[in-house]
Amino acid sequence: MAHLVVFNERIKYTATWLNTVSIGFLAIGVITPVSALVWNEGSISDVKLLMTLGWPLASIVLHLGVRALLGRLRE
16 A cells, blocks of 8 residues: 555656746747737847747646656555
C-alpha cells in the first residue's frame, strides 16, 4: 500500500512541475510580447509572431501530457 501512495505522489509532483512549466511557456509566448506592444518596446515581426504562436502550442502540448500522466494514477 505504501508503494502505491509513493507512486501516485510522484506522478502528482511530476504533473505539477510539468504544468508549471506549461504556464511558464504561456507567459513567455503571450504575456511578454503583449506587454512589449503595450509599452511600445517593439513591433511584432513575422518571426516573433510565429514564436508567439509556438509557445502557447507548446504549453497546450505539455498540458495534454500532464493529463495523460495523471491518467497513470493507480487505485
